[in-house]
Amino acid sequence: MAARSAGQGGPHRRRARPLSRSEIMARIRSKDTKPEWRVRRALWAMGVRYRLHDPRLPGRPDIVLPRSRQVIFVHGCFWHGHEGCPRHRIPKTNSMWWEQKIRANRARDARVTEAVRAAGWAVTIIWECETESPEALAQALANVARIAFACNPGKGAPDRGASSHPPPDLRPLS
């Protein structure tokens, strides 16, 4: 019996080649969705409810707490250029292109933050690297939760009913 037979529905092997720029970008983008889940899960665990991606606000903030007028942006460290963070390293190839791209992202983030604040909302930025330790994440969100509860005294969880979007993964943190 032949050790290997071709054309029997085996997995197609893709030719090994370097990833294109758009493939790298797609990978970075899809990785960035996870930290947002961690933030939502932590808020949920703290009893804080929220809306997602409100298109009426500048920059469509990732998480919105309407009653306490707070928004949270969850930023990937690479993509949004987290200064001093080991995850923010410019690739050696096309480094000029990446630098320009990330500088533009940071400028846009600053404009968006300014616009949301000008509209009377408090803005909290959570960085991807902060979401990796439950303790660090809880600390980063403590102020958000405090304000949320303060704006809804004696009524249990703030912004209850605001969310029809529980975290996609309700497993406990860590």
Ligand SMILES: [Zn+2]
């Ligand atoms: Zn970071």
